[in-house]
Amino acid sequence: MSKVKSQNPIIRLYINLSNEQNILIFAFLSSIINRILDLAPPVIIGLAVDIVVKEQNSWIASFGIKDVPSQLILLALVTGFIWSGESIFQYLYAVLWRNLAQISQHKLRIKAYEHIQKLDMQFFETDNTGRLLSILNDDINQLERFLDHGANEIIQLLVSVIIIGGTIIITAPFIALFAFAPIPIILIGSIKFQRKLGPKYKDVRKKAGLLASRLNNNLGGILTIKSFTTENWELKRLIRESNAYQKSNKSAIKLSSAFIPLIRFAILFAFVAILLIGGFQTWNGILSVGTYSFLVFITQRLLWPLTTLGHVLDEFQRSMASVNRVIDLIDTPIRILDGNKKINIRNIKGEVNFKNIYFSYPRRKSTLNNINFKIPNNTTLGIVGLTGSGKSTIIKLLLRIYDANKGLITIDNIPINEIKLKDLRKSISLVSQETYLFQGTILENISYGSTRANFKDISEAAKIAEAHNFITRLPDGYKTLVGERGQKLSGGQRQRIALARAILKDAPILILDEATASVDNETELLIQRSLIKIKQKRTTIVIAHRLSTIKSADNIIVLEKGKIIEEGRHDFLIKKNGIYSELWKVQAGI
Numbered sequence: 001m002s003k004v005k006s007q008n009p010i011i012r013l014y015i016n017l018s019n020e021q022n023i024l025i026f027a028f029l030s031s032i033i034n035r036i037l038d039l040a041p042p043v044i045i046g047l048a049v050d051i052v053v054k055e056q057n058s059w060i061a062s063f064g065i066k067d068v069p070s071q072l073i074l075l076a077l078v079t080g081f082i083w084s085g086e087s088i089f090q091y092l093y094a095v096l097w098r099n100l101a102q103i104s105q106h107k108l109r110i111k112a113y114e115h116i117q118k119l120d121m122q123f124f125e126t127d128n129t130g131r132l133l134s135i136l137n138d139d140i141n142q143l144e145r146f147l148d149h150g151a152n153e154i155i156q157l158l159v160s161v162i163i164i165g166g167t168i169i170i171t172a173p174f175i176a177l178f179a180f181a182p183i184p185i186i187l188i189g190s191i192k193f194q195r196k197l198g199p200k201y202k203d204v205r206k207k208a209g210l211l212a213s214r215l216n217n218n219l220g221g222i223l224t225i226k227s228f229t230t231e232n233w234e235l236k237r238l239i240r241e242s243n244a245y246q247k248s249n250k251s252a253i254k255l256s257s258a259f260i261p262l263i264r265f266a267i268l269f270a271f272v273a274i275l276l277i278g279g280f281q282t283w284n285g286i287l288s289v290g291t292y293s294f295l296v297f298i299t300q301r302l303l304w305p306l307t308t309l310g311h312v313l314d315e316f317q318r319s320m321a322s323v324n325r326v327i328d329l330i331d332t333p334i335r336i337l338d339g340n341k342k343i344n345i346r347n348i349k350g351e352v353n354f355k356n357i358y359f360s361y362p363r364r365k366s367t368l369n370n371i372n373f374k375i376p377n378n379t380t381l382g383i384v385g386l387t388g389s390g391k392s393t394i395i396k397l398l399l400r401i402y403d404a405n406k407g408l409i410t411i412d413n414i415p416i417n418e419i420k421l422k423d424l425r426k427s428i429s430l431v432s433q434e435t436y437l438f439q440g441t442i443l444e445n446i447s448y449g450s451t452r453a454n455f456k457d458i459s460e461a462a463k464i465a466e467a468h469n470f471i472t473r474l475p476d477g478y479k480t481l482v483g484e485r486g487q488k489l490s491g492g493q494r495q496r497i498a499l500a501r502a503i504l505k506d507a508p509i510l511i512l513d514e515a516t517a518s519v520d521n522e523t524e525l526l527i528q529r530s531l532i533k534i535k536q537k538r539t540t541i542v543i544a545h546r547l548s549t550i551k552s553a554d555n556i557i558v559l560e561k562g563k564i565i566e567e568g569r570h571d572f573l574i575k576k577n578g579i580y581s582e583l584w585k586v587q588a589g590i
Contacts, residue, residue, distance in 0.1 A: 009320040012327045013143075016111065017104055027096035028155060034089035035156040039163060040082045042301060046294030047075055053289050093152055101147035105140045112136055112329050120335045121401045122362060130213025135329055138208055139322035146319035153312045164298050172287065172295060178273035193255070193313060200252040201321040207245040209325075214241045220485075256314040274299045336400055339418045345427040349377040349412050350508040350539030352398065357407035359390075359397060367393050368562045371407070375555070377508075380540040382550025384580060385559030391543045392433070395511055398541075399425060411509070429502035433514035433543075435494045437486030442471055443478040445486070446500045453504055464534060465500035466526045467493070492520065499527065503534060510534065513543045524549070547584050556580065 017024075051058045051071045060071045113136060161183070168176040218225065218234055225234055274295060282292040357371040368390045375381045383391045396402050397409060400416060409416050416424055437445050446462060447453050453461075458478070462468040470493060474480040486494045499515055515527075528549065534540075544550050551570045558566035558573070558580050566578050573580040 009323040009327070013104075013323050016327060016330065017107065020100060020103055020107075023096055023100045023103070027093055027100055027152075030089045030093035030096055031152045031155040032159050034086055034093055035159040036163060037082050037086035037089065038156075039160065039298070039301060040079075040086075042294050042297035044075065044079050044082075045297055046291060048072070049289055049293045050291075051075065097152050098148055101144045104147060105144040108143070108326055108330075109136055109140050112140075112326055115330050115332065115334075118334050118336075119332060121396070122335065123332065126362075128213045128217075130211075130216040131209035132329070133216060134205075134209040134212040135325050138212070139205060139325045142322040143319050143326070146315050150312055150315040150319065154316070157312065160301065164301060167298065168295065171291060172278070172281075175274055175278055175281075175295060178270055178277060180270075181273070182267055182270045197252060197255055197314070197317045200248070200255065201317045202324075204245070204248045204252055204318075205321050205325055207241075207248045211238075211241045211245045214238055271299060336403060336421070337417075338421050339416075339424070340420065341414065341418045341423075342420055343414070343423045343427070345423065345508060348427045348508040350427075351375065351377045351410075351412050352381075352509065352539060352541075353408075353410045353413070354394070354397075355408045355410070357397065357404050357409065359393060359402065359404045359406075361402075366562055368397075368404075371562075371564060373555075373557055373564065373567070375539055375541065377412075377539050378535075378537065379554040380535050380542060380550075380552070382553035382556040383541065383543045383559065384545075384547065384550065384556060384583065389559040390562045391559055392513060395430070395513055395541070395543070398509075398511070399428060399430065427507050428509045428511060429505040429507040430511045431495070431499050431502045431513065431515040435486070435491070435498045437482045437489070437494055437497060439482070439484045441476075441479050441481055442474075442497060445482060445497055446478075446504060448501055450501075450504045450506075457504060458500075461500040461504035462497075464503050464530045465496045466530060467496035467500050470496075496527070508538050510538050510540045511543075512540070512549075514545065515542075515549075547580075547587055 047058070047060060051060060051068060054061075055068050056066045058071060060074065065071050065074060116132065165176070165180060165183075214237065218238065225231060278287060278292050278295050281287040282289060287295075352375040354371050354373050357368055358366065359368040360366040371390075371394065373381070383394065385391050393402075397404050398416070400421060403417065411419070411424070411427065438448065443455075443458060446458050446467075450457075455478075459468060462471055462478075471478055471480070480488075482488055482494075482497075486497070489497070495515065499512075502510060512531075524546070531540075532552075542550050542553060547570075550556055553570070556566075556568060556570060556573060557564050558578070560579065566573055566576065566580050568576070574584060575581075
């Protein structure tokens with residue numbers, strides 16, 4: 001990873017877009033040919049003046065065409081051919097560069113997003129959504145804007161310098177000294193400018209990510225903001241972030257804006273020198289009138305485009321700062337490595353075994369210590385414990401959201417780190433305590449991940465989850481839009497839809513992480529009755545604060561500070577008069 005990061009951003013971009021080499025080559029050639037043809041008008045003007053002044057002794061006359069009208073007609077035909085070619089290649093480079101820009105931004109965005117999905121939860125817990133959104137949108141769009149225009153401008157600028165410079169050297173070596181005089185100054189200035197501007201645009205992109213993060217957090221937490229009446233406080237925080245972004249941009253703009261006026265003074269010196277020296281040489285008969293006309297026009301074509309160098313470098317630095325952020329994200333190492341063993345979930349019985357499991361989150365004390373338990377297939381395990389005791393961590397380890405620091409977890413005696421992640425997670429249905437619904441209809445949310453399910457299967461799953469009745473009472477029934485994160489529904493309704501989604505998945509292992517926490521007592525009883533049917537055909541893990549939810553479990557483990565301190569069935573644990581018994585008495589009001 002460090003090796004890739006040390007490379008130039010252009011090389012990193014080229015490596016990540018190597019499949020677009022053909023488009024890049026054709027776009028490159030179209031830009032070059034267009035610029036060569038675009039430089040023809042000063043030559044044509046010089047030839048026209050040469051014909052009018054020298055007549056039968058002109059340069060074109062040396063090809064055997066002595067008649068002046070014939071020379072002018074030939075020059076007009078050549079001009080038409082050149083103009084047509086220039087237009088054709090201008091169309092080609094415009095289409096090719098823009099297509100390359102569209103393909104590049106699409107491929108990089110998809111590649112970055114695909115990579116993000118493979119990263120472990122530690123990455124998302126230490127990073128922030130706003131920064132990631134900024135990279136996937138703003139930074140990739142910045143690259144698109146550069147490829148649309150900037151790349152072509154750089155290529156054509158280089159072609160102009162090489163061709164015009166070479167022509168002036170051949171035509172008038174002495175004048176070439178003055179034509180090239182400002183170029184070293186411009187190049188040195190450009191390099192220094194680029195070095196100073198690069199870090200500034202890196203800071204701009206960083207500030208843009210922080211601003212996007214603030215906006216994302218505030219929009220996601222708008223209910224909390226309103227309920228705590230902190231609108232003004234949040235507005236002030238946003239103003240600070242926006243001012244920091246504005247200040248960072250102003251610093252970069254101030255530097256980039258100063259570059260072009262400095263270049264203009266260097267260009268002015270060269271142009272005036274050529275105008276005077278060339279004029280005196282023509283007056284003294286050293287240069288022909290046609291050659292002098294050509295030099296005046298061609299010098300302008302060489303020097304004035306250099307005024308765009310500041311703008312081009314500005315775009316280039318912005319895009320390279322963005323490229324580095326995008327590819328740094330793509331190069332983020334994947335910590336949860338995929339297994340190589342394929343399994344058919346229909347053949348999974350669902351026996352789960354945790355053997356000597358130890359786990360701790362980065363820079364935190366140990367979360368799980370020597371966890372051992374076995375869940376025979378088609379049985380139910382209840383997990384109880386205070387907040388922070390490690391209940392949800394056990395689920396994350398089983399799903400390989402994290403990998404255990406030590407120990408072995410197996411499903412049907414197969415180590416889960418050997419199973420392909422896709423197959424492992426297909427064999428587990430999860431109803432999390434943090435219910436998440438996607439923007440769309442209730443039908444789409446229940447069938448999420450089960451694309452082949454028909455309406456009968458969907459409605460049956462909803463009935464088992466005790467969701468069917470409230471869904472049918474909604475104006476649009478199963479086609480009701482749930483809103484972003486399901487905000488149009490109550491917490492209990494969202495939880496029942498999430499439960500229906502897990503039921504429809506029909507995996508051999510079902511995990512209920514506080515699955516009835518947001519429903520009323522009556523609905524909880526109905527769901528528990530439905531779960532009796534569901535649990536008969538699969539292995540079930542139930543995490544619950546409400547002990548009534550796990551009363552009928554085949555086995556219950558009680559966690560405290562990452563250790564199993566009690567284990568057994570409900571009646572056994574009640575008689576033991578331990579922590580479980582105390583919790584039961586509190587909840588039962590005994």
